Every structure is written in structure tokens, then in C-alpha cells.
Amino acid sequence: MGFELARATEAAALAAGRYVGLGLPQQADEEASTSLLKELGWLPCQGYVIGHGHREREVQNPDNPELWVGTGSGPEMDVVYAAVDGTNLLAQGRPGAVSVICATPRDQMWLPRSALNMQKIVVDRRVAKALVPECLDAPPGWVLALVARELDKDISDLVVWVLDRPRHTNLVSQIRLAGARAQIRIDGDIAGALLAGNPDSRVDVLMGVGGAVEGLLAAAGVKAMGGAMVTRLAPRDEEERRMVLDEGHDLQTIQALDDLVKTNDIYFAATGITDGELIRGVTFTGRLAKTHSLILGEGGVKRFVQSEHPMRGGRSIAMQDSHTVRAADPEAVSVPRL
The missing domain is CATH 3.30.540.10 (Fructose-1,6-Bisphosphatase, subunit A, domain 1)
Known part of the structure; x- marks a missing residue:
């Protein structure tokens, strides 16, 4: 197929x-x-x-x-x-x-009907076992140190893919403060996730908030390549937040690839x-x-x-x-x- x-x-x-x-x-x-x-x-x-x-x-x-x-x-x-x-x-x-x-x-x-955005971290298979749910709440510098250790790289050699959005201003500052390089793109976070999940690319990790549908597509591709991803719903406004809560979803729940895509038949x-x-x-x-x-x-x-x-x-x-x-x-x- x-x-x-x-x-x-x-x-x-x-x-x-x-x-x-x-x-x-x-x-x-x-x-x-x-x-x-x-x-x-x-x-x-x-x-x-x-x-x-x-x-x-x-x-x-x-x-x-x-x-x-x-x-x-x-x-x-x-x-x-x-x-x-x-x-x-x-x-x-x-x-x-x-x-x-x-x-x-x-x-x-898994895709909530009303959710439009997700917070995401994506890595490839070399880092997959080290990417735990706690990474989503940890300081970016701590996560980057973990990724660098698993890849046997200096943090200064890491490339971090980030969407160019006002909400990511602080994230980009923390990435740079840690010594890593931010690859900032105006659009296309599915492609960004595929790059982060592909061990042959120059991108080491994707961080930030992007689309929910795009997150699900990314999850399928990253899982098929053996990578890892942790996510959490991130409503962009009060209306979306209310709709997501009305569907019975917990905004604090952190999900991994197997929660988003339950099968290996992808x-x-x-x-x-x-x-x-x-x-x-x-x-x-x-x-x-x-x-x-x-x-x-x-x-x-x-x-x-x-x-x-x-x-x-x-x-x-x-x-x-x-x-x-x-x-x-x-x-x-x-x-x-x-």
C-alpha cells in the first residue's frame, strides 16, 4: 500500500x-x-x-x-x-x-477532533531509548545535553529544528544559551520531524509547538524509522482549550509514539x-x-x-x-x- x-x-x-x-x-x-x-x-x-x-x-x-x-x-x-x-x-x-x-x-x-496544536520533541533511533516523558518539562539545555551524550557529540555540534513562531522566542534563546544551533523554519514541521527522526540527516532534534495533524503524521513517519517522540496537547487559545477539555482530554498528559500510533503496521x-x-x-x-x-x-x-x-x-x-x-x-x- x-x-x-x-x-x-x-x-x-x-x-x-x-x-x-x-x-x-x-x-x-x-x-x-x-x-x-x-x-x-x-x-x-x-x-x-x-x-x-x-x-x-x-x-x-x-x-x-x-x-x-x-x-x-x-x-x-x-x-x-x-x-x-x-x-x-x-x-x-x-x-x-x-x-x-x-x-x-x-x-x-489517536487524534482529538478539536486539538490543533501539540508540543513536541523528536529524535532519531540513536536517542530513542533516552527520550523520556520528563524531557517535555525539562529545561531545553538539559534535553540537549542528553541528546548530545547519546550521540557522542558536543552540544555545540547539535542542530535543533524549530518553527519560526513568536511562542518560540524563549525556546530559541535557551537553545542558543546551551550552545546548540537553532535551524529556524517558517513552515513545514512534518519535514522537520522527519529530518530529526532520520539518523542520516543533519538535524539532531526537533523542539517546540506545531500542528496536531502534522504531529500525528510526523509520529507515523518517525515510528516507521525507529525514532522517538514525546508530545502534549497545546491549545492555542481558550476556545480550543475548552473544546479539548470537553472531549475529556488531560492537558498535562504526555504521550509517546505508541500512544499516538498504536500499531507497527504503518x-x-x-x-x-x-x-x-x-x-x-x-x-x-x-x-x-x-x-x-x-x-x-x-x-x-x-x-x-x-x-x-x-x-x-x-x-x-x-x-x-x-x-x-x-x-x-x-x-x-x-x-x-x-
């Missing part, structure tokens, strides 16, 4: 890639979402969307047909996606915008829209487009896939033409379509 999910993120990236640098984040996200959901219509499962990257205090209603994806046959799955993670990065032509999706068996992912895919440290972005060269994707899951395997898409009228020929193939032959599951 990982490759099927990658076809969806490829479609989203190809659609959003036409908007890079144009200053139109909403239009890019809408086009990417439409393309991604069309692809998910052919996912061989009964899929239910429990969260997506552009929700705003929506109520998830299981009777809403727009929340169901897939062919309607096969296993029951929960699906979470961000058609564009890093809309501002895309709009400004900056690195790091990606399209991301994950799926697990039904009821194996299917995860991400496709670059703009070039990033982890995945290259979409390139258009006349009648050909190239995409680069990361696929995780299936026994802990990590795959990097480069795909070439012949284009016609600005759109992938394969994704246009294979609608006809699907209609004629429902078993032709290896053929991509739009």
Missing part, C-alpha cells in the same frame, strides 16, 4: 508544483488536495480520513461521504494527510514543502514539492516531470523513489489516461491514474 499512497502524494506534488513561487498558497493547497483525493479513490481499502492538514476545528462526522476514501473493498484503514506541508514555503519558492500521507488499520491512530509516503534536505522537489522539463518520494513501512524498510511523468497539457499523461484503464479493468492496480 505504500506505493499506492506515494501515487497520491506524487499527484498532489505535481499539482502543487505548478504554484511554486507564485504567492498563492491557498490555491496550491486546494489543487493538491483535489489531486490527492482523486488518487485515494483507488486505494484498495475502506479508508476513513481522520485528519488532514487544512482542517480548522471541524467536527469529524463518520456519515460524511467526503471523509471516506478507497475502493470500498479490502481492509478498514484510517488515513491522515497533508496535501501540502509548508504552504508558505511553496508560495515563496523556499525549500522544504512536501506532500505527506499515512495509513494504518482502523482505530490505531504505511507512509511523502513526495517533495520544493527541494529539501530529505527529498528533492518536483522538476518540470517541457514534456517531462520528475518527482522524488520517501516510502516507509512494510517491515521498517525505507525507500527513496524517483519517478518520471510524461506530461500533456501540464498534467501527467499516465494519470489522465489510466482512468479509462481502471474503468475497464478494476484489477489493473499497478497503473497510476488521476
